[in-house]
Amino acid sequence: xxxxxxxxxxxxxxxxxxxxxxxxxxxxxxxxxxxxxxxxxxxxxxxxxxxxxxxxxxxxxxxxxxxxxxxxxxxxxxxxxxxxxxxxxxxxxxxxxxxxxxxxxxxxxxxxxxxxxxxxxxxxxxxxxxxxxxxxxxxxxxxxxxxxxxxxxxxxxxxxxxxxxxxxxxxxxxxxxxxxxxxxxxxxxxxxxxxxxxxxxxxxxxxxxxxxxxxxxxxxxxxxxxxxxxxxxxxxxxxxxxxxxxxxxxxxxxxxxxxxxxxxxxxxxxxxxxxxxxxxxxxxxxxxxxxxxxxxxxxxxxxxxxxxxxxxxxxxxxxxxxxxxxxxxxxxxxxx
Amino acid sequence: xxxxxxxxxxxxxxxxxxxxxxxxxxxxxxxxxxxxxxxxxxxxxxxxxxxxxxxxxxxxxxxxxxxxxxxxxxxxxxxxxxxxxxxxxxxxxxxxxxxxxxxxxxxxxxxxxxxxxxxxxxxxxxxxxxxxxxxxxxxxxxxxxxxxxxxxxxxxxxxxxx
Numbered sequence: 001x002x003x004x005x006x007x008x009x010x011x012x013x014x015x016x017x018x019x020x021x022x023x024x025x026x027x028x029x030x031x032x033x034x035x036x037x038x039x040x041x042x043x044x045x046x047x048x049x050x051x052x053x054x055x056x057x058x059x060x061x062x063x064x065x066x067x068x069x070x071x072x073x074x075x076x077x078x079x080x081x082x083x084x085x086x087x088x089x090x091x092x093x094x095x096x097x098x099x100x101x102x103x104x105x106x107x108x109x110x111x112x113x114x115x116x117x118x119x120x121x122x123x124x125x126x127x128x129x130x131x132x133x134x135x136x137x138x139x140x141x142x143x144x145x146x147x148x149x150x151x152x153x154x155x156x157x158x159x160x161x162x163x164x165x166x167x168x169x170x171x172x173x174x175x176x177x178x179x180x181x182x183x184x185x186x187x188x189x190x191x192x193x194x195x196x197x198x199x200x201x202x203x204x205x206x207x208x209x210x211x212x213x214x215x216x217x218x219x220x221x222x223x224x225x226x227x228x229x230x231x232x233x234x235x236x237x238x239x240x241x242x243x244x245x246x247x248x249x250x251x252x253x254x255x256x257x258x259x260x261x262x263x264x265x266x267x268x269x270x271x272x273x274x275x276x277x278x279x280x281x282x283x284x285x286x287x288x289x290x291x292x293x294x295x296x297x298x299x300x301x302x303x304x305x306x307x308x309x310x311x312x313x314x315x316x317x318x319x320x321x322x323x324x325x326x327x328x329x330x331x332x333x334x335x336x
Numbered sequence: 337x338x339x340x341x342x343x344x345x346x347x348x349x350x351x352x353x354x355x356x357x358x359x360x361x362x363x364x365x366x367x368x369x370x371x372x373x374x375x376x377x378x379x380x381x382x383x384x385x386x387x388x389x390x391x392x393x394x395x396x397x398x399x400x401x402x403x404x405x406x407x408x409x410x411x412x413x414x415x416x417x418x419x420x421x422x423x424x425x426x427x428x429x430x431x432x433x434x435x436x437x438x439x440x441x442x443x444x445x446x447x448x449x450x451x452x453x454x455x456x457x458x459x460x461x462x463x464x465x466x467x468x469x470x471x472x473x474x475x476x477x478x479x480x481x482x483x484x485x486x487x488x489x490x491x492x493x494x495x496x497x498x
Contacts, residue, residue, distance in 0.1 A: 001337070076363065116459060120390030127398035131370065131405070138363065138409040146409075153406060160398070177461055 003106070011112050019092055023248040024054045030247075030293050037297045057240075064236035069140055072233070076139035081234070081241050084132025087125040088245040091253035094118035096180045098266045098277035110278075111180070118179040119171065122257055123164055126211055129250070130156040133220070133230050136242065140233035148229030151304055152220035155210050158311035159217075163207040165319040169200045169326040170261045179257075183265030194262035199322045201262045203315055208258065208292070210307065212250040215296040219304040255288035256281075341382055349375035362408050366401065373397045387460040 028043065028050065035042025043050030068074060096111040115121065130153050137149025170193050171177060174185040186192055194201045210217040221229040231242035259265060259281060268280030302310070352372035359365045373396045380389035468476050 073361075073363070076367065079367070115386055116461060117386045117390040120387070120394060124390060124393035124398065127394065127402075130398065130402055134402075134405055134409060135363075135367070150406070150410070153402070157402065 007106075007108065008112065011110075015092055015112065016089065019089065019249065019252070020244075023244055023252065024058065026248045026252070026289070027057065028054050030296075033290075033293050034297045037294070058237075061237045061240045066238070067235045069142060069233045071141040073139040073141070076135050078238075080132050080136035080139055081238050082132075083135060084129065085241050085245045085249075087128040087132070088249035088253065091122060091125045091250070092256070094121050094179050095253065095256045095260065096183060096265060097281050101274070109180070114178065114180055116176065116178045116181070119167060119177045119182075123160065123167075126163070126250075126254075127156060127160045129211070129246070132242075132245070136234070137230035140230075142233045144226050145230045145232050148220045148226045148232070151226075152213065152230060154308050155213075155217060155220065155311075158308045159207045159210040159315075162203060162311055162315045162319050163211070165316065165323055166200045166203040166207065167261060168323050169197045172323070172326050172330055173197070179260050179265075183260055183267070186264040187267045192262060192264040192267075197262065197322070197326070199318065201258075203319050203322070204258060204261070206315060208251070208254040209295065210311070212254060212292070213246050214251065214292055216299045216302050217307050218296075218301055219307055251289055251292050252285065255285045255292070258288055259284040338382065342379070345375055345378045345382060349379065363405075366404055366408055369404075370397060370401050373401060385460065387464055 031053070032042035032050070034040075043053040046052040046056045068077060093112040094115065096109065096114075098110045100107050100109040102108070113121075133149045133152045133156070135149075137145040137147075140146070170182065173193055173196055174182040176182060176185070182193075206217075209215070213220055220226075226232075231239055234242065263284045266277035266281040268276065268283075270276045272279050349372055352368045352375060356365050356368035356372060359368060373392065377389045377392040377397065380386075380392055
């Protein structure tokens, strides 16, 4: 009993440290990548290859003066930071990074919560992110911030619905909502679900971009019209927390879920012995993260009106058709 | 251990519910309400009703509350309505009803044969799905038709002519 609690606490500590650290270093990767895409060098002054840049940024953000806008609702203003960060971190609780292994005679699974409603939790946390957005915009008492937050809320509501129906196709194939179960279903069949559900994967990719506020769906940020969206009135590390949650943690978590759903999770040829599953999982996950960053620095942005229209009028019917077709095929040829 | 978690969740739930009633600012009130919904999801999880907890989070905490939030935050309250004090007459009528209801519930719970699980259920999700589409198929379909009608009505109301 006590050992279980300790094991879980250790897992949470390791995961938090890794996720937040990697999240911070993704800023370096993104800036480096953006630099090379735009024929620049990117950060290269602080440390070798600019590797100490995220730390310098962090110190700068932490030591900045804290400014609260006039007329702001102070408790909600602070609460919004927590509301934005917490669901993004909680998303990682249900991600299985590898198969279970034995340590001192105990079976340890490299995920925090192996529940049979894991995917429901993913949707729930993904949608709870909307509150950080709305309340940060509202509490700042600023028109730009508020318009940004309303746009983002509309996007999240629309794409969360599409996301749900998209993922149901995979759930039908795997017959379970548990992330571990879905990976095992793919390992047993020896086929990644992306080959069975290509339409679902493409829709998921769009939803992922929209949920994490990445180009071409980043209408909530829209520097040209809205300055920088719903967190424009925040200063210092509080300003840093929003992009960290939205652009980095969320992208990583949703990429990891995509790997679980469509790319067979930790499956892959054994090349590194016991570390092989982790290598494959992280390789696939960061491959997707790289793809998202790549799109971000290449594509232009949709109009605000188009983003929600695409979701409701094109993607939702597609997702529904995909779901019905999958169900019919499973009924005819699945054979249980 | 379970009692510690249950105590924590119930305290959280009670504080949020009382807060939602007493706070003057409507946005703070909806935040307390959101917090109470999350606490209820925690209670469901503790009781082993995982599917209910997940649905509580998705449907109540997000789908429903988010529309309250959208409406409440877009209304400039300082122009529309001021705090009018506690509604004394409503309190006078409401309080006895609350007491009677609470004592009835307490009596049923104390007797102890309320909502006892029939047997161990392995997989919440599968079981609920099976029941919905076999024994409760007709009520389920009726509910969906009612929702569909409501949705069509909402679209009709919100549509601009021309």
